[in-house]
Amino acid sequence: MKVNKNNTGKELELTVELSWEELKPYLEEAAQKISKDVKVEGFRPGHVPYDILKKQIGEMEILQEAGNAAVNKTASQVLKDNAKDPSSDDAEVSEKLIGQPQVKITKVAVDNPMEYKITIALMPEIKLSKYKELGIDQKEIETKDEEIEKVVTDLVNMRAKEKIVDREIKDGDKALVDIDMFLDKVPVEGGQGKGTAVMVGGDYIIPGFDKELIGAKKGDVREFKLPYPKEHFQKNLAGKIVEFKVKINEIYERELPEVGDEFAKTLGAKNMEEVKKQIRDNVEKEKQQKSEQKVVLEIFETILKSTTFSHIPESMTHSEAHNMIHELKRNVEQQGGKFEDYLTHIKKSPEEMEKELMPEAEKRVKTSLMLSEIVKLEKIKVEEEELKQAIAKQLMTYKDNPEMQQKADTPEFRNYVQYNLINQKVIDKLKEWNISK
Numbered sequence: 001m002k003v004n005k006n007n008t009g010k011e012l013e014l015t016v017e018l019s020w021e022e023l024k025p026y027l028e029e030a031a032q033k034i035s036k037d038v039k040v041e042g043f044r045p046g047h048v049p050y051d052i053l054k055k056q057i058g059e060m061e062i063l064q065e066a067g068n069a070a071v072n073k074t075a076s077q078v079l080k081d082n083a084k085d086p087s088s089d090d091a092e093v094s095e096k097l098i099g100q101p102q103v104k105i106t107k108v109a110v111d112n113p114m115e116y117k118i119t120i121a122l123m124p125e126i127k128l129s130k131y132k133e134l135g136i137d138q139k140e141i142e143t144k145d146e147e148i149e150k151v152v153t154d155l156v157n158m159r160a161k162e163k164i165v166d167r168e169i170k171d172g173d174k175a176l177v178d179i180d181m182f183l184d185k186v187p188v189e190g191g192q193g194k195g196t197a198v199m200v201g202g203d204y205i206i207p208g209f210d211k212e213l214i215g216a217k218k219g220d221v222r223e224f225k226l227p228y229p230k231e232h233f234q235k236n237l238a239g240k241i242v243e244f245k246v247k248i249n250e251i252y253e254r255e256l257p258e259v260g261d262e263f264a265k266t267l268g269a270k271n272m273e274e275v276k277k278q279i280r281d282n283v284e285k286e287k288q289q290k291s292e293q294k295v296v297l298e299i300f301e302t303i304l305k306s307t308t309f310s311h312i313p314e315s316m317t318h319s320e321a322h323n324m325i326h327e328l329k330r331n332v333e334q335q336g337g338k339f340e341d342y343l344t345h346i347k348k349s350p351e352e353m354e355k356e357l358m359p360e361a362e363k364r365v366k367t368s369l370m371l372s373e374i375v376k377l378e379k380i381k382v383e384e385e386e387l388k389q390a391i392a393k394q395l396m397t398y399k400d401n402p403e404m405q406q407k408a409d410t411p412e413f414r415n416y417v418q419y420n421l422i423n424q425k426v427i428d429k430l431k432e433w434n435i436s437k
Contacts, residue, residue: 001074003082007122010311012097014118015106016078018070023114026073030065059110067108071116075103079118096123099316121313126373129306134434136302138295141287143280151279152259155267157199160254167251168215173200174252175213182243188236190345195249206232206242213246222246292431299430300367307370312362321354321361328353371426378429382421390417 001022006013028050035048040056043049054062083097099121107115162174169175175198181191200210212224223245232238257263261271269275329339343353374380391408394417398404407413 001078003078005082010122010124010313012083012118012120012122014078014082016074016116016118018074018114020111020113023066023070026066026069027062029069030062033069034062034065063108063110064105067105067114067116070114071103071105075101075116075118079120097121098123099313099319102315119315121315123372124312124369125310126369127308128303128370128373128377131303131374131430132433134299134302135436136295136298136434137436138291141284141291143283143287147283148276148279151283152272152276156256156259156263157254159263159266160256162252162254165251165253166218168217169200169213169248169251170253171201171214172254172256174198174254175200175216175248176250176252177213178247178249180245182245183237183240185243188242191242209244212244213248216248218248218251220248222248295435296427296431299434300370302434303370303430304363304366307366309366309369312365312369316365317358317362318354320364321357324357324361324364325350325353371423374430375422375426378426380422380425380429382418382425386421387414387418390421 001019002017004015004017006015031048031050031053032046034057035043035053036046038048038053038057039045040048040052043052048056050062079097079101097120101118101120103116103118105114105116107113165173176195177193177198179191179193179196181188198210198213200213202210206226206228208226212222212226216222223243225241225243227241228234228237228239230239257266259272264270264272264275267275269278328342332339332342343350348356391414395405395408398408
């Protein structure tokens with residue numbers, strides 16, 4: 001087996017050549033594997049002779065399968081044996097390797113050597129300037145009584161008793177409606193809703209929408225216009241006059257429970273004072289988390305502005321963009337939607353979506369590389385006992401899920417937990433060094 005190395009400074013490229021003799025054992029292995037799925041009269045699956053199988057499916061298919069088998073068996077060892085700096089006989093660059101290697105078969109033909117290429121990104125040279133004593137301010141959180149009362153109101157509404165009524169809509173009712181939205185009499189894309197629940201007395205979609213339904217009966221159609229707020233997240237509607245056509249399908253009268261200690265008991269508390277204390281604690285905890293996330297992002301932004309990179313590995317940026325698309329897909333599906341419908345709605349292909357996400361993906365990669373450099377400079381480590389405890393804690397969350405427990409008992413999961421622990425340690429240090437006291 002011959003290996004040719006090329007260190008471009010950005011990537012390590014290994015071109016691997018196996019002679020025909022070295023490839024032959026993989027040909028037999030490939031033929032046996034393929035023959036399990038190929039029906040040949042007179043032979044049992046997995047026992048079709050090579051020459052007969054070759055005539056049945058063609059030798060090229062066997063060669064491709066053999067090439068894949070050869071790559072699977074040899075690539076890891078090739079990478080391990082050749083992760084050295086070509087400019088030096090013994091200088092290891094294995095610590096500079098980053099991301100997942102890309103492997104591609106470049107040549108395979110009968111009676112000829114097989115060739116494949118391994119490409120893996122190299123850690124860029126990172127120059128950090130100041131990353132301590134940045135004097136970042138973290139604002140004091142404030143929770144107003146009105147916020148607590150709003151949560152109480154939401155809890156009361158969630159426990160309302162409902163019954164269908166045959167009368168006009170009143171304030172406090174719930175209406176099930178079909179909605180059609182228009183701009184200059186042209187239907188708004190995605191502006192149709194069937195069986196949508198509207199709480200009369202709450203600002204649904206935009207302020208004033210629910211009030212337009214008061215007085216309507218089942219079967220009525222109300223048509224009206226309302227302005228969308230200028231700061232609305234839907235840019236195509238923000239600040240515009242939108243026409244609505246709303247059909248009333250059903251009207252529900254809602255009986256709200258009386259707010260008092262009896263209501264508190266239905267929530268598992270002794271009294272309303274305890275309920276409000278729990279709500280305040282939860283609201284303040286959530287606000288504190290958001291405040292900390294905001295200040296950490298500000299620290300990252302400040303350090304990144306003065307950090308330089310010799311290069312950013314393209315493979316890492318593409319990989320991060322793919323991860324972001326998967327995150328978005330998962331969020332859409334968790335809300336009951338289909339990702340394909342979402343892409344149709346925003347008029348983008350997966351490729352266009354990836355291109356749009358590339359700047360943010362590159363920023364994420366830069367942040368990750370920056371944190372890795374700080375970890376190295378500050379010699380931040382995770383002790384073995386810390387790692388064991390973190391893994392054990394994680395496994396406890398999977399105690400009723402044997403499949404996840406099995407996945408957790410792997411080197412990959414161990415590395416994942418270790419990576420998260422180190423990241424949290426460096427973030428804690430950055431907050432300690434940079435938040436004004």
